[in-house]
C-alpha cells in the first residue's frame with residue numbers, strides 16, 4: 001500500500017470528538033503527517049482544540065449537534081476521545097458512510113459498562129470480577145449482599161473514577177448511591193463489582209488494523225479514587241500472566257474490531273488475569289509511551305487509523321506521574337522547577353483553560369534505560385515540586 005501525504009491530495013481529515021490531553025497528542029501526531037484536523041468538545045479551548053486546524057464547541061450528548069458538525073466537516077475519520085458522546089449520532093454517521101474509529105458498535109459497547117461487561121464475560125467468556133447491574137437503591141442493597149463486601153460501585157457510564165466508590169459494608173451504600181450521581185455520563189444504572197484483591201493492575205495497549213495486531217509492553221499503574229496517578233513501563237510480569245494478558249487483549253480487540261489503539265485494563269493476581277474494561281482509544285496510563293517508545297500510543301493510533309504499519313521500537317523503561325490541580329481557577333498556571341527538564345525527563349502541560357481541585361493538568365515523563373522503579377521514583381519527585389500559582 002502507498003501512503004499519499006495528505007497535504008498533496010488534501011483529502012484526509014480527522015475529527016476528534018472529545019479534545020482533552022490524550023486527543024491533543026493524537027492531533028499533534030496527525031499534524032505531523034500533514035493531516036487536516038478538527039477538534040470538538042463541550043468547552044472552549046480544550047487542549048486538542050489549541051493545536052487543531054479547526055475547533056467546535058457543542059453539546060456532545062446532543063445527537064443533532066454532533067451530526068451537524070460531522071456533516072458540515074465531512075471528516076475521513078471520526079475519533080471518539082471521551083465516553084460521553086451521543087452514540088446515536090455515531091451510528092447515524094456510520095450509516096451515512098462516515099468512518100468511525102474503531103467502529104460505532106465498539107464505541108457503544110465500551111462506553112457503557114453493562115455492554116462491555118456482558119460482551120466480555122458472557123459472549124467472549126473472559127474472566128472478570130463477579131458483577132450485577134442495578135437501577136434502584138433496593139437493587140443495590142440486594143446486589144451488594146450477593147456479591148459480598150467490599151464491593152465496587154460504578155455508574156454504567158463514567159470515566160476517571162467519577163461517581164465510583166467502594167462499599168465496605170451495608171452502611172456505606174447510601175453514600176455510594178449518592179456519589180454515583182456525580183457520573184460524567186449516565187448514572188441511571190450502576191454496576192456492582194466484586195472487589196478483586198489484585199497483586200497489580202496493567203494496561204495492555206493493543207494497536208490493530210486489518211493486517212496486524214501489536215502489543216506494547218505492559219504498563220503498570222496506580223489509581224487513586226478511580227483515577228490514574230502513576231504509570232510505568234514495562235511492568236514485570238510472569239511469562240504465563242503476560243501470555244494470558246495478551247490473549248485476553250487479542251480476544252477483546254478482535255471482538256470489537258476496527259482500526260486503532262485500545263487500552264485493555266487487566267487485574268493480575270498470581271498468574272490469574274481478570275479483564276476489567278477497555279478504551280477504544282489511547283489510554284491515560286499510556287502517556288508513558290511518549291518517552292519509552294519510538295512510536296507513542298498516539299502515533300500508533302494515528303498509524304492504525306490510516307492503515308499504516310504498526311511497528312516501533314522500545315527505548316527502555318519509563319514512568320509517568322500525573323499532576324492534579326490543587327485549586328479551582330479560570331487562569332491556571334503551574335510552577336515547574338527547571339530540574340524537571342533533563343536529558344531523561346520532560347513535562348507535558350495540557351493547557352486546560354480552567355482548573356478544579358483534582359483535575360489532571362500536566363504529566364511528568366521520565367526515561368531510565370534499565371529500571372522502571374527508578375523512573376517512577378524520579379517522576380514522583382518531579383511532580384512533588386510542582387505548585388499551582
Ligand SMILES: Nc1ncnc2c1ncn2[C@@H]1O[C@H](COP(=O)(O)OP(=O)(O)OP(=O)(O)O)[C@@H](O)[C@H]1O
Nearest residue numbers: 129152158159160161162193194195196223226227
Ligand atoms: N472490581 C474491582 N476490584 C478492585 N479494584 C477495582 C475494581 N474496579 C475498579 N477498580 C479500581 O478502580 C480503578 C478505576 O476503575 P475503572 O477503570 O473501572 O474506572 P474508570 O472510571 O473507567 O476509570 P478510567 O476512565 O480512568 O479508566 C481501576 O483501575 C482499579 O484500580
Ligand SMILES: NCC(=O)N[C@@H]1O[C@H](COP(=O)([O-])[O-])[C@@H](O)[C@H]1O
Nearest residue numbers: 018019020021022023159160284359
Ligand atoms: N481516563 C480517561 C481520560 O484520561 N481521558 C482524558 O481526559 C480528558 C478529560 O479531562 P477533564 O476531565 O480534565 O476534562 C479526556 O478528553 C481525555 O483526554
Ligand SMILES: [Mg+2]
Nearest residue numbers: 160265276277
Ligand atoms: Mg479504567
